Amino acid sequence: GNSVTQMEGPVTLSEEAFLTINCTYTATGYPSLFWYVQYPGEGLQLLLKATKADDKGSNKGFEATYRKETTSFHLEKGSVQVSDSAVYFCALSDTGRRALTFGSGTRLQVQP
Amino acid sequence: NAGVTQTPKFQVLKTGQSMTLQCAQDMNHEYMSWYRQDPGMGLRLIHYSVGAGITDQGEIPNGYNVSRSTTEDFPLRLLSAAPSQTSVYFCASSLSGLSTDTQYFGPGTRLTVL
Numbered sequence: 439g440n441s442v443t444q445m446e447g448p449v450t451l452s453e454e455a456f457l458t459i460n461c462t463y464t465a466t467g468y469p470s471l472f473w474y475v476q477y478p479g480e481g482l483q484l485l486l487k488a489t490k491a492d493d494k495g496s497n498k499g500f501e502a503t504y505r506k507e508t509t510s511f512h513l514e515k516g517s518v519q520v521s522d523s524a525v526y527f528c529a530l531s532d533t534g535r536r537a538l539t540f541g542s543g544t545r546l547q548v549q550p
Numbered sequence: 551n552a553g554v555t556q557t558p559k560f561q562v563l564k565t566g567q568s569m570t571l572q573c574a575q576d577m578n579h580e581y582m583s584w585y586r587q588d589p590g591m592g593l594r595l596i597h598y599s600v601g602a603g604i605t606d607q608g609e610i611p612n613g614y615n616v617s618r619s620t621t622e623d624f625p626l627r628l629l630s631a632a633p634s635q636t637s638v639y640f641c642a643s644s645l646s647g648l649s650t651d652t653q654y655f656g657p658g659t660r661l662t663v664l
Contacts, residue, residue, distance in 0.1 A: 480657060481640055484653075487650075531653075537583060538595070540592025541592050542592050543590075
C-alpha cells in the first residue's frame with residue numbers, strides 16, 4: 439500500500455535559518471505529491487504540490503521537487519520566519535484511491 | 551465564498567451517545583471526505599464520496615456512517631461513541647477527486663468522548 443515517511447520533529451530553528459524537512463514515499467503508479475501546513479488551532483492548508491516527476495512546487499518561499507528516482511519530495515526554505523512556525527504534512531494522492539495518504543507531520547518552531 | 555465549513559468546533563460526548571458532525575462546502579465540489587487526526591499521526595481517511603448519492607469506505611470506517619444527499623453537504627455520524635473516537639475530525643473537498651486535485655480542508659471538530 440501507499441505510505442509517506444517524514445522526519446520527526448520538532449525542528450527548532452532561528453529566524454533566517456535554512457529549512458529542510460525530508461519526505462519519502464512508497465506508492466504504486468504515478469502519485470501526486472503535496473505539502474500541507476497546519477497553523478495552531480486551524481485546519482490544513484495547501485502549501486505546494488507537484489503532479490509529475492521533476493516538477494517543482496513553490497509557494498511563499500518554500501520549494502519541493504518531485505524526485506521519482508529517490509521517491510522523495512523534500513521541503514526547503516532558504517530563510518525561515520517566526521510566522522512559519524506550524525506543523526507541516528507531506529502527502530500523496532494516487533489515481534486509484536482518490537484520497538490523500540499523509541505522513542505523521544513535522545512541527546517547526548522558529549525562534550526570533 | 552466560505553469554502554469548507556464544519557460544525558461544531560468542539561463537542562464532548564459520553565460513551566454510547568450518538569451525534570452528527572456537519573460538513574458543508576460552497577465550491578460545487580464533487581468529491582468530499584472525512585479524516586481524523588490523532589497525536590503524532592497524520593490524517594487517516596474515514597469515508598469519502600465522489601458525488602451526491604455515492605459514498606465509500608476509507609481506511610478506518612468502523613463506528614462511522616455517512617450519507618451524501620446533496621453536493622454541498624456530507625455529514626459524519628457516530629452511532630455509539632467510544633473513547634477511542636476522541637480525535638480531531640476534518641472534512642475536505644476537491645473538484646473531482648482526481649489525484650492532481652487540491653483538497654480543501656475545513657477548520658476541524660475537536661471531539662472528546664468520556
